[in-house]
Amino acid sequence: MSSSATTYHQRVAQQKRTAIVTAATELFLELGYDRTSLARIAERSGVSRATLFKQFSTKAGLFDAIVTEAWSATDEQEPPPAGDVADGLGILGRRYAELLGRGQMTDLFRIVIAEMPRFPELARAQFAQGKLPYFESVQRYLSASHEAGTVRIEDTELAATQFLGMIAHYVFWPTLLVPGWEVGADRVAQVVEEAVRTIVARYAVPGSGTSTER
Template sequence: MTPGVSTYHQQVAAEKRALILRAATDLFSELGYDKTSLARVAERAGVSTATMFKQFPTKADLFEAIVLQFWAADPGAGMSPPELGDPRVALQTLGHRYAQLLHRPGMAGLHRMVIAEAPRFPELGRVQFDLGKEPFFELVRDYVESEATGGRLRVPDGVRATTEFLGMISNFVLWPQLLLQEWSPTDRAIAETVESAVETFLARYMTRDGDSR
């Protein structure tokens, strides 16, 4: 197979994968996880069942791919740790990144579906946590604890501090959407929430040596 043909087939496969993920996301939201079959997803996506099962052998594989897609909102940026030395700048970067992920279209719907189906399919909650929330949480926790080791933050409990910081953002950006369909904060309101979370966090945990202002 020539490189050109190989690239073409890869592109076609990627396009079909995107159609499948979009169709599955819609159907999971409309019908729930239990009532959504792979055959129905294939029909909605306009692909053959053979293509469907080649891409995603099980419904669990499909759900994992959806979770990964939602939490990788900007694959080009990646999720590399910020540089140490300026907690204010780093936390602003991390906070805005987190808000961007939570505010991505469909994220609230994904959370609603997981919450609704978790009693019967507890593995859905585990996948959402392990592949989605936990990696970002650990990224922030590792950064906070590294700054504490360097003496710029005074953090007795890295897990608690990280939970407080991310919670201030998610409590405004994401959680109201689970109950209020009309909840749609402006970009400015989200940015102000992130800045407030950063300043509140630093007021609690920054040492005098860590203040770069």
């Protein structure tokens, strides 16, 4: 098979996968996780049942794909180098705000919150495969910065929680809970910048090259 044919088939497969994930998200929100069947998802997405089962043999596997889609970042995922912690946290904070601003993220949390009493495994999947890996990337960055001597943080888990919490508290949770709540791009940028300044002011080592005047 030629490379162009292979590329075409890969593109078609990805389009079908996207359609399946989108249809599943819509149906989980409309009908609930329990009442949504794979057959109904195939019908909504416009693919055959055979095509759906080829990509997702179980509903749990399909939910995992929704988690992956929601938490996948569009920009470079390599962590910023340990050095100027303000610049590094700015990159990580903007990535996090971008993730939280996606419609898929709001949909994901609404599904998890609605179904958690009957399907706690959905919440565990969302945390283990979505939130936790991103949280750990921020924690590793803070640990690397601590080792580099630009910050002094004995509890990087707490510091990462503080940083991401300041962003999520303003950017995400009101959007999830309050109908019509919107946060403009300028305000998001300000929220991230203030979260960075707060962490830098608390943890930066004087004379390390990281300025608190940002």
